[in-house]
Amino acid sequence: MALLQIAEPGQSPDPHKRKLAVGIDLGTTNSLVATVRSGESVTLPDEQGRHTLPSVVRYQASALPEVGYEAHARAVEDPHNTIQSVKRLMGRGIADVRKLGEQLPYHFERTDEGMPYLVTAAGSKSPVEVSADILRTLQRRAELSLGGELTGAVITVPAYFDDAQRQATKDAATLAGLKVLRLLSEPTAAAVAYGLDQSAEGVIAVYDLGGGTFDISILRLSKGVFEVLATGGDSALGGDDLDLALANWLIGELGLGQDLSAAEARYLTEQSRSIKERLTDASQVEVELSVAGAHKTLTVTRDTFGELIKQHVAHTIRACRRALKDAGVSADEVKDVVLVGGSTRVPQVREAVAQFFGRPPHIDIDPDRVVALGAALQADVLAGNKPDSDMLLLDVIPLSLGLETMGGLVEKLVHRNTAIPVAKAQEFTTFQDGQTAMAIHVLQGERELVDDCRSLARFVLRGIPPMAAGAAKIRVSFQVDADGLLSVAAQELSTGVQSSIQVKPSYGLSDGEIERMLKDSYSYAQEDLAMRNLREQQVEADRLLQSLEQAIAADGTELLAAAERERLEASMRELRSLRAGSDYKAIEAGVKALAQASDEFAARRMDAGIQRALRGHSVDEIEEGR
Amino acid sequence: MDIKQNYFEFYGLPEAYDLDLGQLADRHLELQKQLHPDRFAHLSDQERRLSAQYTAYLNEGYATLRSPLLRAQYLLKQRGIDTHNESSASIDPMFLMQQMELRERVEEAPSHADPDSELAALDQEVVAAMSEQQAAFRRAIGGTSEAELEAAAAAVRKMQFLDKLSREIERLEDELY
Secondary structure (H helix, E strand, O other): OOOOOOOOOOOOOOOOOOOOEEEEEEOOOEEEEEEEEOOEEEEOOOOOOOOOEEOOEEEEOOEEEEEOHHHHHOOOOOOOOEEOOHHHHOOOOHHHHHHOOOOOOOEEOOOOOOOOOEEEOOEEEOHHHHHHHHHHHHHHHHHHHHOOOOOEEEEEEOOOOOHHHHHHHHHHHHHHOOOEEEEEEHHHHHHHHHHHHHOOOEEEEEEEEOOOOEEEEEEEEEOOEEEEEEEEEEOOOOHHHHHHHHHHHHHHHOOOOOOOOHHHHHHHHHHHHHHHHHOOOOOEEEEEEEEOOEEEEEEEEHHHHHHHHHHHHHHHHHHHHHHHHHHOOOHHHOOEEEEEOHHHHOHHHHHHHHHHHOOOOEOOOOOOOHHHHHHHHHHHHHOOOOOOOOOEEEOEOOOOEEEEEHHHEEEEEEOOOOEOOEEEEEEEOOOOOOOOOEEEEEEEOOOOEHHHOEEEEEEEEOOOOOOOOOOOOEEEEEEEOOOOOEEEEEEEOOOOOOOOOOOEEOOOOOHHHHHHHHHHOHHHOOOOHHHHHHHHHHHHHHHHHHHHHHHHHHHHHHHOOHHHHHHHHHHHHHHHHHHHOOOHHHHHHHHHHHHHHOHHHHHHHHHHHHHHHHHHHHHHHHHHHO | OOOOOOHHHHOOOOOOOOOOHHHHHHHHHHHHHHHOHHHHOOOOHHHHHHHHHHHHHHHHHHHHHHOHHHHHHHHHHHOOOOOOOOOOOOOOHHHHHHHHHHHHHHHHHHHOOOHHHHHHHHHHHHHHHHHHHHHHHHHHHOOOOHHHHHHHHHHHHHHHHHHHHHHHHHHHHHHHO
């Protein structure tokens, strides 16, 4: 989907050219984009020199959306069209959004299930589209600043984001025309920014309290490998909740009822945010408030605020305790504690974390920027700019994945904190004689009852041959990739019949919807779809040819017989001539054919890699034995 | 190399219950450095797909060998006994009695005067019983006779019971938070 750099026809892309890759922190309150420049990770400012971009989008009837500071400035005046904290709506159903219990000023389309569409002056917008508008702004900023098209981006997500929230984030990138090199957990990104600076080894804890999400991750650092041992958190708890707690207190002190207008409610949460921020340095703050007919000067002390947010802070510490237990380490084994996210500036939060882990946390890198800086370091590696880098980030799945079984119970197939990528399969059988279809309901969460877990998708497996109850064998397999994204397949085994299944994401966009939005999207308005398809296939062909050339140069003599090599090179010549033409379907077929022809070679190279890894070890041991 | 091969061979380690976990972890990281999809992020779809398959296998192997229960189940499976998926097997009645008593105490723990300490105490008992069964398994799996194999399977079945109990304790601890 992404638009990549293309060399002039007939010119092969220069493999030595540095690829433009960025790290993007798509935050609840603010977003940032960073890149590696002369070996150093830096955040990129806009034309006015501002590094952060408020994650706020304002839609207008007959103009392009405003994104960032100008949108934020209109938030109180135009609350219905100005979307803030959209990250909290990502991958959520309308019912979840209502359960968030927030005074959301937006008008939602009247639907009882599925995605919450926001009604704006520019039409209905899904949270994915709003996020895509933020991503586009960052992409433009990066391309202007770096002087070229981006090869790809690492986009960070809260470690505790479930599959639907991750998928929604990836869809937003697709809509914005960005190639996602990896969805990276925010705490892991922060650990990378710290780890590479200080060449740390050992167990570290990353406590990340952002605008709308909370994460705790326990990682082990060893020789450039960042291994997540366990992760925990709450993807619906953040600075917004601290503001809301204070706003509710203000409402009480002002003697106001709950029937405030959207603009009044937003005025109070904005005031609360400002009071909270001032309380970081001041022990008390005096504010003059004028809202809904009430005028009053109030004094808020740090202690009062601490009391109001006590429950929330205690909740985060409980999550820390559980993450340590899941990781199998004790608090005193944790060598370093890193704080991430603007909300960790709140003194009560800092104190609670320091007390729980028994050591002062690190705050040397700006907690607002550290995630983007770490993401940029990984983007640089993934784009292929640092072939000798030893850095590797190993992640886990934050929440268990399972299927609905009889009686509304959940059977877990993949447990939380399992290392990813992971593949698991389980067999199920039919409940009734002659049953020819089976409903498969995929869920994520820790609870035993379906109703207490998040519904990810529903499938119907059809075409099961009629048999006695319990005779059919249906194998359901789950695959989770390195981004933490799940794909599910089901197959009837006893007859060998493979039935296809259709995915209906519970709260996501279908591929069809994404395709439609892409076509509608203004960034493609002038662009011919066929042209875009052609460019995509050319990129894929170039990538395959280039990687095969490198592979043959490295291992061709050792791993390929002369005849095999001849066949492979013939297939490459074939693709090169198709690549020169303009038939994207022919190129697509050529890519597929070459991929097939080189499958065996790729597998042999992987095996050679395994042998090398093990051989390296036995050499060490022989030397140690001496 | 066949992806379906034995996990022990995949990691280049001797097939035995006693395992150097430090060595296993080191080899795991070395193999991850070779095989992880991030190593192939800028390469072709086909290489990324293969790498994801290998890494999933690697992660499964690592999880299996690292866990005392899964490792024991795996060693038995290699010898033709699948204790994980069997529907019924006879278990020592004495052991079952003890289990029922323990289970009752676990179920009542949330209404105990001090549920945290009660659950911690129960957890300790389960851990102790678990290491007893692990020792029994270690003795039996070294042998080659039918009786020794059966003794090893009996120990694993008991470990499975204890594992369920320890998960139940964990669940109740989670609910207390």
